Amino acid sequence: MQNQKNGSMLNNLYKKISGNLLGLAVKSQLIGDIPTLNPTTTPDNPNSDDTAVLTFYVLKEYSRSNSLLIDLETAEHNLPKALNPVQASAFGIDENSAMIFLHHPKSKKHNGKTLYSPRLLRLIEAVKNHPTLQIQFIPVSILWGRAPEKEDSWFNLLTADEWKAPSISKQLFNIGVKGRDTFVQFHQPKDLRTILQSENDKFAEMQVSQDLVSHDMAVELVAQKIHARLLGYLDKQQEAILGPDLSDRRNELDKILNTSAIRHAIEVDSQENNRHLHESRQLARGYLKEITSDYSYAMIRFFDHFLTWLWTQLYDGVQVQHFERVREVALNHEVIYVPCHRSHIDYLLLSYVIYKRGLRIPNIAAGDNLNMPVVGQLLRNGGAFFMRRSFRGNALYSAVFREYMHSMIQRNTPIEYFIEGGRSRSGRLLPPKKGMIAMTVQSHLRQAGKPIVFIPTYIGYERIVEGATYVDELKGKPKESESLLGLLKTGKKLEKIFGTVHVSFGQPLHLDDFMQKYHVAPNSLPNDRSDSEIPDNISQMIDNIGVKIMQRINRSAVINPVTLLSLVLLDTPHGALDEQSCLEQLALYQRLARTLPYDEDVTITDASPQSIINYGIQLKLIEKTPHVLGDLVRIAERQAPLLSYFRNNILHVYILLSLCASLVKRNGHITVANIENVVGIIYPFLQAELFLKYPARTLKDNLKEHLTTLINENIIVDKGMNDKGEHWLTTPDPNTRNYQQLTVLANAVEHSLERYFMILALLSQQGSNKLTKEQVVDLGHLLGQRLSVIYEDDIPDFFDRALFASFLDTLERLEYIRLNDGVINFDNRIDKMAKSAGFILDLDVMHILQQIAQLNDEEIGRTLQEIQAKKQKKSKKK
Numbered sequence: 001m002q003n004q005k006n007g008s009m010l011n012n013l014y015k016k017i018s019g020n021l022l023g024l025a026v027k028s029q030l031i032g033d034i035p036t037l038n039p040t041t042t043p044d045n046p047n048s049d050d051t052a053v054l055t056f057y058v059l060k061e062y063s064r065s066n067s068l069l070i071d072l073e074t075a076e077h078n079l080p081k082a083l084n085p086v087q088a089s090a091f092g093i094d095e096n097s098a099m100i101f102l103h104h105p106k107s108k109k110h111n112g113k114t115l116y117s118p119r120l121l122r123l124i125e126a127v128k129n130h131p132t133l134q135i136q137f138i139p140v141s142i143l144w145g146r147a148p149e150k151e152d153s154w155f156n157l158l159t160a161d162e163w164k165a166p167s168i169s170k171q172l173f174n175i176g177v178k179g180r181d182t183f184v185q186f187h188q189p190k191d192l193r194t195i196l197q198s199e200n201d202k203f204a205e206m207q208v209s210q211d212l213v214s215h216d217m218a219v220e221l222v223a224q225k226i227h228a229r230l231l232g233y234l235d236k237q238q239e240a241i242l243g244p245d246l247s248d249r250r251n252e253l254d255k256i257l258n259t260s261a262i263r264h265a266i267e268v269d270s271q272e273n274n275r276h277l278h279e280s281r282q283l284a285r286g287y288l289k290e291i292t293s294d295y296s297y298a299m300i301r302f303f304d305h306f307l308t309w310l311w312t313q314l315y316d317g318v319q320v321q322h323f324e325r326v327r328e329v330a331l332n333h334e335v336i337y338v339p340c341h342r343s344h345i346d347y348l349l350l351s352y353v354i355y356k357r358g359l360r361i362p363n364i365a366a367g368d369n370l371n372m373p374v375v376g377q378l379l380r381n382g383g384a385f386f387m388r389r390s391f392r393g394n395a396l397y398s399a400v401f402r403e404y405m406h407s408m409i410q411r412n413t414p415i416e417y418f419i420e421g422g423r424s425r426s427g428r429l430l431p432p433k434k435g436m437i438a439m440t441v442q443s444h445l446r447q448a449g450k451p452i453v454f455i456p457t458y459i460g461y462e463r464i465v466e467g468a469t470y471v472d473e474l475k476g477k478p479k480e481s482e483s484l485l486g487l488l489k490t491g492k493k494l495e496k497i498f499g500t501v502h503v504s505f506g507q508p509l510h511l512d513d514f515m516q517k518y519h520v521a522p523n524s525l526p527n528d529r530s531d532s533e534i535p536d537n538i539s540q541m542i543d544n545i546g547v548k549i550m551q552r553i554n555r556s557a558v559i560n561p562v563t564l565l566s567l568v569l570l571d572t573p574h575g576a577l578d579e580q581s582c583l584e585q586l587a588l589y590q591r592l593a594r595t596l597p598y599d600e601d602v603t604i605t606d607a608s609p610q611s612i613i614n615y616g617i618q619l620k621l622i623e624k625t626p627h628v629l630g631d632l633v634r635i636a637e638r639q640a641p642l643l644s645y646f647r648n649n650i651l652h653v654y655i656l657l658s659l660c661a662s663l664v665k666r667n668g669h670i671t672v673a674n675i676e677n678v679v680g681i682i683y684p685f686l687q688a689e690l691f692l693k694y695p696a697r698t699l700k701d702n703l704k705e706h707l708t709t710l711i712n713e714n715i716i717v718d719k720g721m722n723d724k725g726e727h728w729l730t731t732p733d734p735n736t737r738n739y740q741q742l743t744v745l746a747n748a749v750e751h752s753l754e755r756y757f758m759i760l761a762l763l764s765q766q767g768s769n770k771l772t773k774e775q776v777v778d779l780g781h782l783l784g785q786r787l788s789v790i791y792e793d794d795i796p797d798f799f800d801r802a803l804f805a806s807f808l809d810t811l812e813r814l815e816y817i818r819l820n821d822g823v824i825n826f827d828n829r830i831d832k833m834a835k836s837a838g839f840i841l842d843l844d845v846m847h848i849l850q851q852i853a854q855l856n857d858e859e860i861g862r863t864l865q866e867i868q869a870k871k872q873k874k875s876k877k878k
Helices: 001-023 064-074 117-130 156-157 167-181 192-198 199-207 213-244 249-257 260-272 277-290 298-312 326-332 345-356 375-381 395-411 435-448 469-474 486-495 511-517 536-555 561-569 579-595 611-616 640-667 672-690 696-712 737-747 749-764 772-792 801-812 828-838 842-851 858-876
Strands: 052-061 086-088 094-095 099-103 108-110 114-115 133-144 184-185 315-320 334-339 364-368 383-385 452-460 498-507 574-576 620-627 633-637 667-669 717-722 727-730 817-820 822-827
Touching: 001 117, 064 099, 064 133, 064 184, 064 574, 099 117, 099 213, 114 117, 114 213, 117 133, 117 192, 117 213, 117 298, 117 574, 133 213, 133 842, 184 213, 192 213, 192 828, 192 858, 249 277, 249 486, 260 277, 260 395, 277 383, 277 395, 298 375, 315 345, 326 334, 326 452, 334 345, 334 536, 345 364, 345 452, 345 498, 375 383, 395 435, 435 511, 452 536, 452 801, 511 536, 561 574, 561 611, 561 633, 561 640, 574 696, 579 611, 579 633, 579 640, 579 696, 579 737, 611 620, 633 696, 640 667, 640 672, 640 696, 640 749, 667 672, 672 696, 672 749, 672 801, 672 822, 737 828, 749 772, 749 801, 749 828, 749 842, 772 801, 772 858, 801 817
Parallel strands: 052 099, 052 133, 315 498, 334 452, 364 383
Antiparallel strands: 086 094, 108 114, 133 184, 452 498, 574 633, 620 633, 667 727, 717 727, 817 822
């Protein structure tokens, strides 16, 4: 007995010393949350003799360092200690630690394959024999660095975490070299009895079919099955963090080139371009090298340290919302991140956020304009793969790119692409580019692997590095090509304050749901071709996916101090407001967003209105002017165009409220029925422009909620029913705070309505069968510039070509206009829409718009010639 006691003391002393030594070398980082446990039986927390809840930690690989590390972690986070004995004599349990290693030297093996852990077998037997015993398993992942294997780097071969179990020497290197880059994740507990019951076939056999299988064999069969189940779970967790096993990456290029799809594309290219097969194959190989990423763990580690420093230089912080929903789907799905595109910073930011939260960073589709000397290779090492802006006229390049996408999806590599194609210059979401979605869908329909899930992601800034450039481009200045020199110039901006960055992960969209909705069968496209014709139902499905992604991005918007300030001050005369009115308007917008939430995923700043104003002053976006009658808050000089960018980030949240306010203010007295009629006409255009989530079938109910909210806030006044049964609304009394708030709120929608009317007036005055869509967009752009000069508002997004194109696309979709050989044809409904603008716009504004849109044939011809000449000149420069 004394010897046993002495042995126990020595063992405890050894654990303490070795644990302390490991703690000096290893500083692990926790991924995810600490699991919530049922009350656990410990020597300090004894349960009754009849019941017990015991906790065991499940790891893949056995090593002493893993045991000590988990013991340290469980002690730090107040979990049952991993290396403490687990004893429950009433249930025949006497284990010297609370750890189960699925791969252990003492595990039961057959032909070199591990079948089950002896401890697992004993615990299964105990649960079977004691109905009141509860055992909870906590799967644990330990990652000594997180990179996939890098074959051409001896250092990474020696030290990087990989899929195979490390040797003793390598584990020593892991501790010594990567000890401070160690990650631990405790997964949610799994109840052993629940697992046993789910394995009902073997469990039932063990219970009632003792004559077919011996008791011991039945228990062993169940142990093997549970062992495999736990191993599979930990493998999925490891893949979610490390990415797929890339041990054969050296051969990946040749594998792609030797697929049936690429061989066919090479043969076609050889025939159509009179090239030898060898030449076409070499061309395809060159394309593949041009496209593919070259993931480097050393570069990821560099970016980790560099970006940690950069964010502290640029930003006050990076706030992340709803990341846990990504972690939930990453295990069993092929994850496609589809963020909005605000800035070149997006590439780095999203990967950084994902990496820091313990998942494998995605391979990112980047435009080949970023494939610059030095910078291109850095991005390629960080996971970027490059694509040309257009595949048109190059079938071989298209085939190679599609096959590369297919190979990544088949290998379950997370992928990221910006669905808008390019960066938004106005702050609004751009119409979705469907090419990458189509390739993703096509790959899945060629050969279904893991279910595909799209993760719409909202990215919001409070200042953007490219702000001044965006304003210049919207005003007509040619887009500057990316260059290394331009990047170095950007470095000068590091001393500026850029506020806080917000990243919000929207509700996932599952491809399987869309396939069911559009009756698309799995594996319905030929596997050996990348250029198969897409049936109409699949094409419609792709269109719908694109729109739903944009809507989900907007549903995840973040209403931050800068966007609120922008929304308030840009809708006031001359961008100024007395401080008290500004405080009240900010508070109103916060209340509106909370009382009538656009979506449960929308995040609203908790900052007080006064703090919001102070923050805007700190960012040098606004300024306060002292005055004896009350301080004034105004937009700082030359900041209005930039603030319009941020207002557009959240305009969709308030647009229906603004439209309702605008209709009441413009008309003074108006019936609810008239509001419903006008909103019914206008809504499809606002929905297309701002990707609003409300479907047409629920618009009436949503409108009623919006009107009720405004009535409750005393922004509009409910006059009730008259003797004709008409429900009337009116404005508050003029010269009241509420009337001023109504006016500011109503102004938010004005620019959109003015753009619509200007195009309608142009079409109506010029007549049907006169202009093409492109010509109307060009003329709308010029007329918008002229109106902006008249208003002196310097808001360049008012004349953004994309907005005019979106309006015309919606007119065509709703069949208000038709195209005959590219020329716009329409009937008298366009004239009626133009004339009905009196419900919406001020008469003076309508007069100005009509005057601007009045162009005679000579002016139209001369203007279009000048526009065409500028386009040709620009094209030659490219």
